Amino acid sequence: MRMKDKVVAITGSGSGLGREGALLFASEGASVIVSDVVPGRAQAVAQEILDQGGAASAVDADVRVEADMDALVSIAVxxxxxxxxxxxxxxxxxxxxGMQPLAESSLADWNNIFAVNSTGVYLAWRSAARWMIAHSRPGTLLATSSAASYNAYPGFPMYTASKAAVNGLVRAAALEFGKFGIHANALCPTHGMSVNFALPSDAEVLGKSYEEMQPWDPDHRAMPLRLDQPPLIRDNANLALFLASDESRYMSGQSIQSADGGQFARTSIIFPTDLGQDQDITSGSIPDELRDQINR
Structure with missing residues (x-):
């Protein structure tokens, strides 16, 4: 039981990765405070945990609201x-x-994306850290960032910027809170993310990744890693479990890519995959400007 006797609060855990993490953590012995901004979602997940013999409580909470994050910690305690x-x-x-150009975006949208994706992390972490420091309790601050924080997603400029801000906060929090025994980390998912992220907030909670929602052919995917099963939400939740457990007790300030399938092993220059030792690398499909650089 990797989370035995630990108390975990998870924002946005009424669906998607948060829900998967809540179920996983509870199965590993954690008592979980499930929270979500959509009424009823947190309660449904908490009931799932209770039905499986776990310990859970549910809270309706908006990460943009300072009082809600303070209340989330208070209810956990x-x-x-x-x-x-x-x-x-x-x-x-x-x-x-992803269909709106940055030049056509609004300041209101920018502010709301940052309020949820960046300020929401700050408020949740600050509330938890204040309690941990006041009661001399070491603890863990964990965030869901994104692979977009490293490589920009086309059509997601504001989202990309907000997640890069999270990575910066991870480093700063690790530096400041380390003396209290508090470590701060983030996971940065690439694949295996919830299809509900692309759906309206009142949509049915499907509990599946994008890749699970379509026929899976590993030979027709962007990732270099080839496996028979598509990436699952659980693949990302497993990293969160590691970062929240004592197994990572000396890790802090890290923002780690999860379920990337080898994409972060790539260079920005895509070379032919059938390049052999006897092949002339100055011929074939390599662009002229790159061939000129190689020949110098």
Whole structure:
């Protein structure tokens, strides 16, 4: 039981990665405070945990609201006696889900994306850290960032910027809170993310990744790694479990790519995959300007 006796609060855990993480953490012995901004979602997940013999409580909370994040910590303490892990997971995408050019975006959208994706992490972490420091309790601050924080997603400029801000906060929090025994890390998913992220907030919670929603052919995917099963939401939740457990107790300030399938092993220059030792690399499909650089 990797999370035995730990109390974990997870924002945005009524669906997607947060829900998967709540179920996983509970199965590993954690007492989980499930929170979500959509009424009823947190309660449904908490009931799933209770039905499986776990310990859970549900809270309706908006990560943009300071009082809600303070209340989330207070409820965790009142219900289970303390808080050991705050996982700031809640996030929202761009309006139009990648179809809106940056030049046509609005300041209101920018502010809202940052309020949820960046400020929401700050408020959740600050509330948890204040309690941990005041009660001399070491703990874990965890965030869901994104692979977009390293490589920009086309059509998601504001989302990309907000997630890069999270990575900066991870480093700063690790530096400042380390003396209290508090470590801060983030996972940066690439694949295996919830299809609900692209759906309206009132849509049915499907519990599946994008890749699970279509026929899986590993030979027709962008990732170099070839496996018979598509990436699952659980593949990302497993990294969150590691970062929240004592197994990572000396890791802090890290933003780690998860379920990338080898994409972060690539260079920005895509060479032919059938390049052999006897092949003239100055011929074939390599662009002229790159061939000129190689020949110098």
């Amino acid at each position: 009142e219900t289970f006696g303390r808080i050991d892990v705050m996982w700031a997971n809640a996030g929202i995408p761009e309006p139009g889900f």
